[in-house]
Structures are given as C-alpha cells and as structure tokens.
Amino acid sequence: KNQVEQSPQSLIILEGKNCTLQCNYTVSPFSNLRWYKQDTGRGPVSLTIMTFSENTKSNGRYTATLDADTKQSSLHITASQLSDSASYICVLSRYGQNFVFGPGTRLSVLP
C-alpha cells in the first residue's frame, strides 16, 4: 500500500473555477509536508512546505491545509488559470532528506 495517496488521479476544470486536491498519508512521524507543481516535461517546483504542527500555508492562489489527526492534506487552488494545468505532487519528509512522494494529481484547466 502506498504511503502517500492522492485523489483524484486527474481533474478537469474550467478557467476561473476553484478546485481542491487531496493527499492521504500513512507516513508517521514526519517532519514536514510539501506540495509541488510539475509542468509537463519539466521538473517539480515547490509550492508550499508545512511542518506537522502547521495547519495551513498559502502561496498566492495556492493554499495547503494539513489535518494531522485524519492524516490528510489538501491543496486548494483559487480562480484557476490555464497555467495551473500541471501535475500536483504531495510529498512527506520523514527525516533528514528522506522523502515519500505521492503519485500526483493531473489537473487540466480549460478555457
């Protein structure tokens, strides 16, 4: 069983709409949870980093939340743009540089 699962696997929304991506994890304990954006054919780029004691972290139109009790994190994208079309990856850091990557959610924003 994957230690980090993401849902949905893929999502299509219209430009200007909001959306929420989910990350469920079993990794415990962990030092921080990260969300990355990966454009097609490019390397992942960091969006947010939260420690296990933080509940929310924002980066522009991206807001990540963390519920350590239910072991869930979400990434909310507000007023989506065409450039938001990408894969979004949830990553947990167990210790040091030991990271566990989720499989990602593929988001397509249509005009």
Add this chain to the structure above:
Amino acid sequence: NAGVTQTPKFQVLKTGQSMTLQCAQDMNHEYMSWYRQDPGMGLRLIHYSVGAGITDQGEVPNGYNVSRSTTEDFPLRLLSAAPSQTSVYFCASSRGQPKNTIYFGEGSWLTVV
C-alpha cells in the same frame, strides 16, 4: 544562476550499453539526489549524497552507480542498461535543513530498447 542542470535531456540506449547522466548545481547545496519517475508512481529515490565524498543508496539503487567528487556535480551511471530502466530521471539538490526547498532539474528522458 542556473540552478540544477541535467544532461542529456533525451537518450536512447540499447540493452547492455552503459551511460552517465550528468547533474550539476551552482547553489553550493550539500544534499544532492537522483530520482526516477514512472507513470502512475511517485518519484523514487535511487541514490543520494549529503556532501562531497559521501553517497548512499535510496529505494531503488540496483543497476546504478553514483559518485560525488565535488559539491557541484553528482553523475548517475547506468552500468548495463535494461528496458526496466526506461524512465524519466530527475536530479535534485537542497541545503541540509529539513524545511529547505528541494530544487529539481528539468529531467532526463531515457529509453532502453
């Protein structure tokens, strides 16, 4: 500031051939690592290094070698390519602190036929 630079971008190998994927960073980061990304799966760690002269195995190290003779460079060597090594490879670097951002290269697409 180039960040993390990987070469080549694309490569086709025949089974049994060897090759080296190059990775260089200009941010003076202690940590460097190599990942592979396969469809439907998260990135998986192949090898990593916490500083020059120090390397260690990750989750999927078989068939790969690394070395870290300088802080800047971290090449990944495929010893005898197999079709199972067809994948996208990413090099990454970061500072040693737990919350520091990981910077990824642009990826190397490798096909083994």
